[in-house]
Amino acid sequence: MRDINKYFVGAHALDNCCFTLQKGEIHALVGENGAGKSTLVKIMTGVYTDYDGEYLFCGNKVHFQGIKEAQQAGISVVHQELNMMNDLTVAQNIFIGRESKGFFCSDKKLNEKAQKLISDFDIKVKPTELLKNLSVGKAQMVEIARAMSFESTKVLILDEPTAALSESESHDLFEKMENLRKKGISIVFISHRLGEIMKIADRVTVMRDGAYIDTLKVCECKIEEIICLMIGREIIEEPKQRSGVKENAPTVLEVTNLKSSKVKDVSFILNKGEILGFAGLVGSGRTEVMRLIYGVDKKESGEIFVNGVKRQINHSKDAIKYGIGYLSEDRKRFGLMLGLSVMDNIVLPSYTKLSKFGFVSKKKCLSETYRLIKQLKIKTFDTNQIVKKLSGGNQQKVVIGKWLLQDMDILIFDEPTRGIDVGAREEIYIMIKKLINQGNSIIVISSDLTEIVRLSDRVMVMSEGKITGELDISEANQEKIMTLATQG
Numbered sequence: 001m002r003d004i005n006k007y008f009v010g011a012h013a014l015d016n017c018c019f020t021l022q023k024g025e026i027h028a029l030v031g032e033n034g035a036g037k038s039t040l041v042k043i044m045t046g047v048y049t050d051y052d053g054e055y056l057f058c059g060n061k062v063h064f065q066g067i068k069e070a071q072q073a074g075i076s077v078v079h080q081e082l083n084m085m086n087d088l089t090v091a092q093n094i095f096i097g098r099e100s101k102g103f104f105c106s107d108k109k110l111n112e113k114a115q116k117l118i119s120d121f122d123i124k125v126k127p128t129e130l131l132k133n134l135s136v137g138k139a140q141m142v143e144i145a146r147a148m149s150f151e152s153t154k155v156l157i158l159d160e161p162t163a164a165l166s167e168s169e170s171h172d173l174f175e176k177m178e179n180l181r182k183k184g185i186s187i188v189f190i191s192h193r194l195g196e197i198m199k200i201a202d203r204v205t206v207m208r209d210g211a212y213i214d215t216l217k218v219c220e221c222k223i224e225e226i227i228c229l230m231i232g233r234e235i236i237e238e239p240k241q242r243s244g245v246k247e248n249a250p251t252v253l254e255v256t257n258l259k260s261s262k263v264k265d266v267s268f269i270l271n272k273g274e275i276l277g278f279a280g281l282v283g284s285g286r287t288e289v290m291r292l293i294y295g296v297d298k299k300e301s302g303e304i305f306v307n308g309v310k311r312q313i314n315h316s317k318d319a320i321k322y323g324i325g326y327l328s329e330d331r332k333r334f335g336l337m338l339g340l341s342v343m344d345n346i347v348l349p350s351y352t353k354l355s356k357f358g359f360v361s362k363k364k365c366l367s368e369t370y371r372l373i374k375q376l377k378i379k380t381f382d383t384n385q386i387v388k389k390l391s392g393g394n395q396q397k398v399v400i401g402k403w404l405l406q407d408m409d410i411l412i413f414d415e416p417t418r419g420i421d422v423g424a425r426e427e428i429y430i431m432i433k434k435l436i437n438q439g440n441s442i443i444v445i446s447s448d449l450t451e452i453v454r455l456s457d458r459v460m461v462m463s464e465g466k467i468t469g470e471l472d473i474s475e476a477n478q479e480k481i482m483t484l485a486t487q488g
């Protein structure tokens, strides 16, 4: 791709950008949130047809006029945001658009074919399951399996495929990628987890502000070099430290014997001023526990105490009333109203707080929105920008902004840094520490073990719906957590 330019209203998303992919290589594409990675991918795959510049595919000049054309040429893609039909089954999703190759294909056949693919990928779902009933991680695995199942694929593009995956699932994915590479397939791999890139990629291209910066051979460079190119400065990691929970800090949240179909007898406490980490593999039940506490799913039994008082939480409104906020792991389905503006997403849930005598102060809304855009470094050209048009990572920041404004005592962050670039990740850690200093108490679910160890005061580990262990940060390390997380 040569001298690619792409303009949106208010954004010059690609600025003379270049990119070269060789046969049989795994080529990582990195850059901060909003750098233009997904936009480049959408041009490669025919999603965007209006752009300037030259696109050569297998030596021929091309200008795909739609996703079908790109796919027929041999390009498969997994986009950053899940792209599947919630009301269809897993099998239907996998074979959508190619059910019948001239002959009738029964549901049974379709399910059998899907089952084979699912088993190959070791995904624990049934072909007949509806997609909307899957966790994000599983849905993501299904979409990857789908993209990898096209026989004519020459180029496979994965836009943050591992963001919703656990380490072991990512590891499986890397093996599959390796096999495809051996077959001569070229892979474009986008990820904010630079460690993964060092492990799996042959070359890495860095983008910044829509422009091409450099392409390096992975075996010849260090992570620090890549970060420097990405953000033009070095990041100083704060050492791991306790956030200073007092010895006799009161318990703000206590959960006893929580049960549902996916949660098996979970009990734990959260102390004031504490960061409690929840580790475990994707599907281990962490999100399910939080959804029960937040009142979005119905519990079979179990009790919830907030500040020592037993509370009935049957709806998220109840949870919010008692000061519990939940930042969902799946922003597209639960966290955001994609068709509304940045400001509306941030201020709507806080309307009562922002209004005086029943009138919402527009000025106050604007100033609060500006403050959060600045604090979280949300890349948007205006407070009125529709959230759908922000880059993936910046959408995540909007969800965080929305919760920060609401002043909840207890905040549950489910995968807060998923899809967030390294620089912004540090900002989010700093913000979490700040919240703690203000007297909040926080639960963090993360599949990133480095993050868990770095942030938490105490770590709960879950496996198959049960809590398999509790570690104080002084004794926690990645190996111990992994051992507990894989316990049956």
Ligand SMILES: Nc1ncnc2c1ncn2[C@@H]1O[C@H](COP(=O)(O)OP(=O)(O)OP(=O)(O)O)[C@@H](O)[C@H]1O
Pocket: 008, 009, 011, 012, 013, 031, 032, 033, 034, 035, 036, 037, 038, 039, 040, 080, 379, 380, 388, 389, 390, 391, 392, 393, 394, 419, 421
């Ligand atoms: N549909 C759109 N309309 C307007 N602006 C857009 C649209 N899509 C992307 N942009 C803007 O283009 C720029 C590049 O976005 P892009 O999604 O390509 O970033 P990215 O590198 O994939 O970031 P992330 O790591 O957050 O996924 C951003 O400034 C974004 O706000």
Ligand SMILES: [Mg+2]
Pocket: 037, 038, 039, 080, 159, 391, 392, 393
């Ligand atoms: Mg992106």
